[in-house]
Amino acid sequence: MTTDAAAHATTDIRDLAEADLDPALDLCYSVFHLKPGDRTRNFHRDLLRDGLRIGAYDGGQLAGMAGAHRRTLSVPGGQLPCAAVDFVTVLPTHRRRGILTSMMDALWRRCAADGRPVACLWPSESAIYGRYGFGAATEVYGIEIDASRPLALRLAPDGRPLRLIDPAEAPAVLAPRYDATLPQRAGRFTRDRNWWRAGALDLKGASNNAGQEGFGAARVVVLGAPGEEPGGYAVYRTRGAGKGRSGAVRVGELEAESGPAAAALWSYLVSIDLTSTVEVQGRPADDPLLYLAADRDQVRVTGQENSLWLRLVDVRAALTARSWAAPVDLVVDLRDTALPANAGRFRLTAGPGGGATWEPTAKAPDIALDVRELGSCYLGCTPLRHFLHAGLATEHTPGAVRRLDAALETEWLPFTGENH
Numbered sequence: 001m002t003t004d005a006a007a008h009a010t011t012d013i014r015d016l017a018e019a020d021l022d023p024a025l026d027l028c029y030s031v032f033h034l035k036p037g038d039r040t041r042n043f044h045r046d047l048l049r050d051g052l053r054i055g056a057y058d059g060g061q062l063a064g065m066a067g068a069h070r071r072t073l074s075v076p077g078g079q080l081p082c083a084a085v086d087f088v089t090v091l092p093t094h095r096r097r098g099i100l101t102s103m104m105d106a107l108w109r110r111c112a113a114d115g116r117p118v119a120c121l122w123p124s125e126s127a128i129y130g131r132y133g134f135g136a137a138t139e140v141y142g143i144e145i146d147a148s149r150p151l152a153l154r155l156a157p158d159g160r161p162l163r164l165i166d167p168a169e170a171p172a173v174l175a176p177r178y179d180a181t182l183p184q185r186a187g188r189f190t191r192d193r194n195w196w197r198a199g200a201l202d203l204k205g206a207s208n209n210a211g212q213e214g215f216g217a218a219r220v221v222v223l224g225a226p227g228e229e230p231g232g233y234a235v236y237r238t239r240g241a242g243k244g245r246s247g248a249v250r251v252g253e254l255e256a257e258s259g260p261a262a263a264a265l266w267s268y269l270v271s272i273d274l275t276s277t278v279e280v281q282g283r284p285a286d287d288p289l290l291y292l293a294a295d296r297d298q299v300r301v302t303g304q305e306n307s308l309w310l311r312l313v314d315v316r317a318a319l320t321a322r323s324w325a326a327p328v329d330l331v332v333d334l335r336d337t338a339l340p341a342n343a344g345r346f347r348l349t350a351g352p353g354g355g356a357t358w359e360p361t362a363k364a365p366d367i368a369l370d371v372r373e374l375g376s377c378y379l380g381c382t383p384l385r386h387f388l389h390a391g392l393a394t395e396h397t398p399g400a401v402r403r404l405d406a407a408l409e410t411e412w413l414p415f416t417g418e419n420h
Contacts, residue, residue, distance in 0.1 A: 082120055119311040334368075369394070
């Protein structure tokens with residue numbers, strides 16, 4: 001019988017060649033039981049071609065792969081280059097040989113060479129990635145609105161006109177409003193025109209969700225007259241009533257500059273004829289809609305789940321790049337078994353309006369935690385005290401965790417509306 005160690009010794013971890021893109025996609029689709037059409041396959045091929053690519057070869061045959069898109073992530077007070085991990089696949093015949101660990105080790109080296117201090121992913125199996133230092137860094141709510149009657153609100157909607165625009169022209173119109181929200185909420189990605197077209201609007205028809213459950217193509221409504229900067233917008237799809245199903249509106253994205261602007265957009269979506277439900281698959285946990293609604297029986301939270309998982313690849317670079325809400329000066333004992341350069345005892349000093357430092361020290365620690373928990377706290381999603389209460393962090397100096405929480409706090413909770 002071949003031992004795991006001997007089997008692993010025959011596996012070669014190296015850059016995935018462009019000539020192997022199609023075999024790599026075949027491998028991924030086989031493992032995840034997918035049957036995408038040509039448009040989706042072409043979309044995925046383009047993503048792989050432009051990203052970081054790692055292959056695991058056994059005797060020259062592809063046995064595993066991992067890719068990462070080059071994205072830029074909004075963090076409190078700024079933006080950071082990020083590796084958005086995707087297409088992680090290992091053949092069932094090659095599991096438990098250390099192949100995934102070897103590919104992740106190779107990914108960290110690629111991130112360092114590419115100047116990407118953070119990595120992220122949307123896990124299909126969340127139990128896998130905690131051991132590689134990823135922590136849940138944003139969460140989303142599913143929301144359902146009863147659209148059988150007008151939306152009951154606690155304030156008057158913005159009175160500016162609403163207008164439908166051609167989705168093909170939408171990137172130029174919507175991008176300024178979307179970009180304006182990036183400093184407000186961490187956890188979001190910058191977009192170029194191609195990402196708008198292929199991702200947010202799916203103009204290439206490549207999304208696996210497009211057309212499912214009878215929903216049509218994306219539609220775009222904008223708040224504000226032509227020629228003025230939009231006060232908000234919504235991207236949505238509609239479905240007519242049919243056998244065994246009701247008419248519905250599915251909202252993919254909604255951005256608004258204020259509560260009244262949000263009220264105008266939500267009121268419009270609820271008012272669309274021949275529909276009785278507005279479905280929203282991902283909204284921030286502190287979405288103003290939850291407070292604008294005069295009748296919370298009409299606006300229901302249908303689910304809550306983690307969205308983006310974050311890995312601090314270069315802890316110093318990540319911590320010194322973000323802003324801080326309150327002064328903090330303490331010593332952190334950080335565990336990181338996958339990236340030993342991050343591990344050790346460090347003094348963190350930071351404060352509003354100033355930079356942060358993260359320097360090695362021999363002083364006694366105030367707090368001890370794992371890099372996974374630090375990743376969950378980094379964008380402002382989960383206070384460290386929750387991990388303290390769960391026994392996943394240690395407070396050596398009374399009050400240290402509260403001080404760090406105050407420094408990490410953000411005005412708005414982080415949010416990631418994209419899922420790839």
